[in-house]
Amino acid sequence: MKKRGFFQALNVVDRCRELHVSLLQCPHFLFVLMGAVISIAIITTHVVASYYAEPETVVSIIFIVTVFLLVVGNAVVHAFEKVAEASQLKSEFVAIISHELRNPLSSIKWQLDAIFEKAEVSADEYKNSLKIVNHSNEKMISLINDLLDVNRIEDRKFQLTLEIFSLVDITNELTKLYEPIAAASNLKFMILTPKSQAWVKADKTRIKSVVSRFIDNAIRYSTSSGEITITMEDADSYVRWTITDQGAGIPVEEVKSIFSKFFRASNILRYQTEGLGVGLYLSKFIIEASGGTVGFRTLEGHGSTFYFTLPKSKA
Template sequence: MNTNNLSSALNVSARCRDLHVSLWQCPHFLFIVMGAVISTTILLTYVVAKFYAEPETVVSIIFVVTVFLFVVGNAVIKAFEKVAEASQLKSEFVAIISHELRNPLSSIKWQIDALMEKKEGLTSADFVPAMKIVNHSNEKMIGLINDLLDINRIEDSRFQLSPAIFSMNELTDEIVSVYEPIAGTSNLKFILLAPKSPLWVMADKIKVKSVISRFIDNAIRYSTSSGEITISLEDIGSHIKWSITDQGAGIPVKEIQNIFSKFFRASNILKYQTEGLGVGLYLSKYIIEATGGTVGFRSLEGHGSTFYFTVPKSKA
């Protein structure tokens, strides 16, 4: 640990501010307080017991008191630690939601203001581009709200799937055609590797579509310009495997274990200034596993990532 890290670790007041809690709700401060209380209690117990008991009894009393105080103190600190973590998550969540809603709302407002300023002599040539932007912003807000509703349904055990038979090839082609113009603005090229014969699966088509869309969207966001994004579909027996490989930022090794966590975003993607709640991969993993498939990834920071999932084949 270097000097800066040691200084930061010892700065209890700063760490409590980072958690957005008062000193008396801060686990780091409470740890120091409990340490002082335990030390003082042990000392007093020793002094008092020394006058009224044999040495062996004194040792036993001190041991019992120490264990009791340690257990109680640890329980108290753990409880406050949960409060602090919840408070921090709440603050971060509100900040993220505010940012994500403000962007599309601001975009809608700007387009309406622009049309209002030019309200006389407006033609369809003025309306169409503005309405496209308004519609896109509206869809972003709806998508954001749907993600939050899905998370709420998952936590309340009310999340439901509607399985049906469909072709993964056709669904992938449909989604790629939507994202090709977006990828083109960054000179990104899609390479699709899939058999010509249909790969029939049994799953919730709308939910699987949302998973594929998230994976493709992430690949575009975090890829460098003039690169390739490879999508492949493969029959692996009882399941169909879908995967996407980009040449983007990759994921830091120390953060790999958190990649499917709720509201998590890798630290090295902040420079891309991308939008998002950090719930896409969390929802995708839940959907695929609820479908009876698996989801995973391989990544090397600075060299891109491969995300993949499997869904059950149709038995019909």
């Protein structure tokens, strides 16, 4: 923390700006506000008492001032509570991030461990181990990228790099990548493509991450076997991408918060799967920033359908 002069220290607005919190969540401001309210109340009481002679009037005015003090005091306490909650959320968040980073790290550690322990390792075993190490590494990279994206959104520094590409191509590419994972759960992809290549102008890397997340979620929340259907439709001005699973669906009470940031944070025990809980939040932001829309339909016990649209482009 920077050292500051006495007068600089008095500038609470700058202090709060440095802390990146709103005034009503900034302890420095709340403290000054509370002090100001108490001082005004004391002065008012003094002025009132010396101005009015009748005790009844003085008492009623002091009563009103006290009520006012209580109301403001309550609001300040409430704001402090919000500060405490934010700090609590941050510790929970750190716990989740460490968990999510430690998983791939343990995987790498044990994989190397197993290789070092063995007297002889075949070329196939080496290759297999490196594959797992590579996969863990990719997981950590995408985790960090997601975190940085969340941060960029909060700092309003999120930028898209636009290019023209085919949604059909990236979908085929990604489903190929996910096929073995889906097969492990007896799941099959069914892909319905339009006659066109579904050309769009958007940020290719980020749209790929959106599509990956939707596929990943569909696999994760699917029951042990069945089909995952991906449909692409080419409309007049936009392309619509839809994925339907036959999985667990989303409980009614959770439908509202599904696109919110760190959705999983408070539900970690409930969802019992990996991830930071920022995937859908990021996806929604990316799609909307690209001029598209995103949404879903779900029926608990019968699966979910997620879709997004993107403005169409000529090849």
